[in-house]
Amino acid sequence: MLITMEELPGIIMRSIMISGTATLLSTAWSLPLTIKLSLSKHPLKESLMGILNSLVGFPTVLVGLLLYLVFSSSGPLGMLRLIYTPQAIIIGEALLITPLMMSLLYEVVCRSVSVYWELAISLGASKRRATWFVMEQTLPELMIVLLMSFSRAIGELGVALLVGGNIKGFTRVITTSIALAIEAGEFDLAVFLGMVLLTMMILLATTVRLLRAWLEK
């Protein structure tokens, strides 16, 4: 077997760590950008959102290739020596999920602002209190957005394969392991890994949903 059972916990941990970090990193720019965008009255706003919406399903393998060309030793960011490191996958996945995250956030934020912000202000709240109120109301939905973005990140293959290189014990994650298992004809292992990924996502999604229900109570 190319991938032994002893390696599995490491691979799963690495996947969660990499994709989880990528999701947080992406939120760091997606959330402020989306808030700014939703408050703006710029005429090109809708076209910009249109572009972001259409980028949601962009082929991950192409994102991977473009990032490879950027991070490669002979590429423009080659001196950072990021190619074939977990960090490269983190940055790649963070960029990959940005359109999805911004598209989802945009709807959430627009609704919150138009409903809760106006409501708070009209009830005589200070701007500061109104902001808090909006944040509070948005939080449960924000969690769902994070969850979906994380799901996209952990389930993608192209970026992890091209900028990570599927290096044993270093950049090998669940999806690249599945690809390798298929290449080696070890279908049982591939299916098993798929089940692990699915189980993980179901557990996580259920937890988030329960948490949301509890928050909204």
Add this chain to the structure above:
Amino acid sequence: MKRLSIALATAMIIVSLVLSYLSLSLTPKAKVVIRVSTTTSLYVTGLLDHLAEELKKRYPEVEVVFISVGSGAALELAAKGDVDVVMVHAPSLEKKYIERGVIVNGAIFAYNYFVLVGPSEDPARVKGLEDIVEAFKRIYQAGELGHSCFVSRGDMSGTHVRELMIWNMTGLNPKGRLWYVESGTGMSKTLMLADNLKAYTLSDIGTFLKLKKEGVLKNLVMLVSRGSLLINVYSIHLVNPSRYEVNKEYARRWMEFILSDDGQELIASYGKDKYGVALFNPAKGRSEELKKMWNLLSEGG
């Protein structure tokens, strides 16, 4: 709202930086890392991991890591300067990169055979033929009559280059014929496709035996497996240290280990217990002969 979102963004960036630092600590600490880009057949058979473990016994500070892609891509990674060593099986492609000064000090370290595989019914009647060119001609005729299909890798891999070379020698051009299917993917998926289509295809023997053993292939059997045109020569090259920033010293040690008596012995015995036959033959003792073959093949693509 502005200030809050800036604070939030900063907090998240800090958290993700900490996390990515932690994910660094998930990785094994080795003082020296040698990056090897390799053709898939050497990797999926498990040979390279096996050799790397043996090297680690000798040099515990060294970690050899593999990026397993097709031969064409493996050489391109070298041209970008992202690896220290290349291990591939496409003489005609290798020659181009040697001429461009990307790779140096090439040496043949193993060989085996390409095999023509096809459905056990063998509609083109090629089983047992000594001459692969004749076999391809028969497949062409059977294809034209609608009796059989042929699946080509179509991805400029070492196997694909060899297949094109054989077609070239038949004087026939299968490209564009209805029975000539281009998979454009790796060896395993190509074999799976051929298996489902009950078609013929050219494979390296290692991947075929591995998939056969895993029970993935139901219809395909080995039909033609000998002849000098089917010799599959695996070479190891160092990425040119005068052009790229590479780990010269340790790359050389890895190469020397592969070519040493011990390394060659490990290659010779690898897979015997699992597959009944050795998947790769060591180059030792036959290097002159193989070098000649390599030269011939490097002209052929």
